[in-house]
Amino acid sequence: MLFSIVLLVVLIVAAIAMFMQFRGRNPFGGGSSVGMVQGTLTVTGVADRPAEPDKNGQMFCTLSGTILGPETAPTEVYGTYIVGQMQTWPRVGDELPVSYKPGKAETTWRAALQPGAAG
Numbered sequence: 001m002l003f004s005i006v007l008l009v010v011l012i013v014a015a016i017a018m019f020m021q022f023r024g025r026n027p028f029g030g031g032s033s034v035g036m037v038q039g040t041l042t043v044t045g046v047a048d049r050p051a052e053p054d055k056n057g058q059m060f061c062t063l064s065g066t067i068l069g070p071e072t073a074p075t076e077v078y079g080t081y082i083v084g085q086m087q088t089w090p091r092v093g094d095e096l097p098v099s100y101k102p103g104k105a106e107t108t109w110r111a112a113l114q115p116g117a118a119g
Contacts (some may be wrong), residue, residue, distance in 0.1 A: 039069020
């Protein structure tokens with residue numbers, strides 16, 4: 001009897017997870033990259049570099065810029081970019097890789113992974 005109940009619960013959870021995955025959501029948390037496209041953020045403003053990183057060796061950089069990429073008009077954005085202790089601090093004019101949902105770049109943009117970036 002207990003085995004049957006456990007099996008039923010597992011099947012229900014699996015069915016819900018498959019349904020959510022089909023709809024483009026990650027049922028176990030975290031962001032989903034479904035529907036994201038790659039673009040470039042041209043930095044137009046950047047905060048000063050902090051004297052020391054946090055306990056994880058990261059520094060939080062507030063910046064503003066313009067996102068250019070496929071399926072969106074040039075979009076002005078403002079937000080926080082995480083910079084590793086060994087990475088170069090962004091400067092005005094830098095072009096940083098970002099990903100975003102088409103048509104929603106202003107609210108969905110995030111830093112794209114940078115191959116070979118230390119941090």
